[in-house]
Amino acid sequence: MPLEDGANARRDQAVDWLLRLQQAPADEVLRAQFVQWCEADTANAKAYGKAERVWQLTGRLAPATSENGSPATAPIAANTAQPRLVARPRRVRRWVAAAIAACLVVALAPSLILGWQADYRTASGETRDVTLSDGSVVQLDSHSAIAVDFSGQRRDVRLLVGQAFFKVTPDKSRPFHVRAKAMQITVTGTAFNVDLDRDGMSVAVQNGSVNVQDWQAGRALASLVPGQRLSYRGGQADLATFAPTQAAPWRQGQLIADDLPISEVVEQLRRYVPGLIVLNDADLGAQRVTGVYDLRKPQAALQAILKPSGAKVSRYSPWLFVLSR
Known part of the structure; x- marks a missing residue:
């Protein structure tokens, strides 16, 4: 398997673990399996740490890993194959559930309001x-x-x-x-x-x-x-x-950029991507590009926009794209 394919597979596994752990934070068997996966290869733990840091950019969760990228669980005892897990206090679990619910309300509210106001609308x-x-x-x-x-x-x-x-x-x-x-x-x-x-x-x-x-x-x-x-x-x-x-070049499926900042071009592309595009690098966003991009292939358009600056698009799920150098 090519190195890039192996890295992509590990990244996808890390994202899968992240989502499963968020959905079942009190599942000790799942947490033990996660610890074993991290310890099977240091690259696994690093991939999870990176996926988690990217996910934090969306404000979705608190860290579950330590500063060095290893899983934030209790150490494994010498005479057992299972990690010693510290139960999460019930009120903390309730707080996390409430925080997730609040995030959903914030994310969905604009769409709900738009639905009430609009006579005609289109999806991404x-x-x-x-x-x-x-x-x-x-x-x-x-x-x-x-x-x-x-x-x-x-x-x-x-x-x-x-x-x-x-x-x-x-x-x-x-x-x-x-x-x-x-x-x-x-x-x-x-x-x-x-x-x-x-x-x-x-x-x-x-x-x-x-x-x-x-x-x-x-x-x-x-x-x-x-x-x-x-x-x-x-x-x-x-x-x-x-x-x-x-x-209106969009009617021909085109986005035309004439010496525009990357941040402005990315803002236009957000309409065509059914998910979140994260660009937190102000210097990268300020770099200017000129070109004609295909709106029918927004991910390829993102990659073409970033290529002159040596930046890249990392896809962590069908709904999360991170732009970085």
Whole structure:
């Protein structure tokens, strides 16, 4: 077996032990088997220690290993094959259970709230075309959601998360409004993309024209024509130009980075990965990349983004990716 395959197999075993121990912390037989696995090969204990440290990055658990990477259990007695295990106090077990429950609530709450607010939404890796009652079409990117309010003389859509491409049916008597945080886009008939991320928002026009304003501050920001993109972050508006056909490259399964920080590109890729991407290295995140990446293969895209900097992607489960040098 190649060395890399052996290391991957050991890593997978370590993650499996970690999950089993977390699910049954009071199972002494399981803990004894775990100790035997660690002592069978020092590489096993090191693999477990690394898996545990990575898992801690998500805030999921307290350490179960000592500082040198060995399992944090009582030493094995000379005349027995079983380790002397110290029973975990009942109130500590209750505290751990409560902490896990709290983590689940924190993790699930945003999704539940989004479910209540959204009229249309997509899951990670899913795209969707929505035809509104006026004939306008909204294409939702992966992990995106909108709320629709058509009443009287108004056509209002609110982008709650992610990004969407709008093809608006012309109607001069009923302007079409899209809100994304503080930004409001007003059109009568055009095609444009709106992108909402953690730090701000942007609008890019493919054809027609749009008026953009900060509706909270009550001030106009810009009037955009085809090939113009407005980014709005921290109250600062930045205008850029591009080829109109590239208003929404995600529709062709592409992510285009033009001298962008790795952290920003990774933030965009998070929409397409059904799990957690951990990037805790600020220096690595600040390095800049240029390229075209395939959104249909997000893990390969991550690896391509990191390759110029000599960094790597470590996959610890289908739901956990760690970026490091």
